[in-house]
Amino acid sequence: MTGGKQQLTIWGRANSVNVQKVLWCLAELDVTYQRIDAGMQFGKNDQPDYLAMNPNGRVPTLVDGDYVLWESNSVMRYLCMAYGEGTPIYPQSPRARAAVDRWLDWTLSTLQPVDRPVFWALVRTAPEKRDMIQIQKDVDAEGVVWRVVEAQLASRRFIEGDQFTIADIAIGAFARRWLGVEGVSKPTLPNLQRWFDEVAERPGFISFVAPPMS
Structure with a gap:
């Protein structure tokens, strides 16, 4: 996988439909990332450090350097704009x-x-x-x-x-x-x-x- 910026981190359990959307998008863009289990049986999402990133206590949360973003569809849009310049999966017009x-x-x-x-x-x-x-x-x-x-x-x-x-x-x-x-x-x-x-x-x-x- 390739990515022009420092490695991304995705917080969220793999069986969450909203995390799955983001991971699928990352695969389409061929972007490197790290995923950390969070939510349900993995916990973490109710801890102060996590809530400081995502006050909703839900998954996924994206961390890109000092930038934090939550809401899976917004995360997909961001990934396309930040890492998929010209990508057809998020058209320009x-x-x-x-x-x-x-x-x-x-x-x-x-x-x-x-x-x-x-x-x-x-x-x-x-x-x-x-x-x-x-x-x-x-x-x-x-x-x-x-x-x-x-x-x-x-x-x-x-x-x-x-x-x-x-x-x-x-x-x-x-x-x-x-x-x-x-x-x-x-x-x-x-x-x-x-x-x-x-x-x-x-x-x-x-x-x-x-x-x-x-």
């Missing part, structure tokens, strides 16, 4: 960039809120404690949101056209969770599946998003 940005915002405002209850219930809750009736209701609600992506991909190879961008990273990390959970009834979304099969072949996805969910 205002309209193309804004089109990508809206999907990053959408994942936070619309997708993540409906993904979280399903993922936690089916991946991080013991089977005997699951309320399958409620879970199916939550799955149905999430399915409505994924139909937005399904329609977007009806006439596009990637989320914003023929070029893979960080919009595909942001949505792809959540699509892995949606398509990976089992034991519930989900709608058939062929455009989503076709797109996912393609982005899932990218090395960054294989390394950081594809491993078993936990």
